[in-house]
Amino acid sequence: MVALVELVVVGQISWLKLLMVVFVLLRSRLVVLILVFVSLKFFRRFAMVTPFREGKWREILV
Incomplete structure (x- = not known):
């Protein structure tokens, strides 16, 4: 993402393409x-x- 912004600053990619x-x-x-x-x-x-109720699922997941 930062590289895209840098390319826009340099002017190689237009703002439309970035959007x-x-x-x-x-x-x-x-x-x-x-x-x-x-x-x-x-x-x-x-x-x-x-x-399995939600409590049981929580016990299994935790």
């Missing part, structure tokens, strides 16, 4: 966050169905 790169990074991060959120909801539902 596009940042947008793509943010979008991919947003997709990852959404996937994690959905998987967590699914995991909670799965934990409710199985005999």
Whole structure:
């Protein structure tokens, strides 16, 4: 990321390209966050169905 900023300062990459790169990074991060959120909801539902309650899962994870 710092290298990209340095390239922009030097003038080899236009600001538009930098903005596009940042947008793509943010979008991919947003997709990852959404996937994690959905998987967590699914995991909670799965934990409710199985005999393992949230407390048991915490004991196993900790």
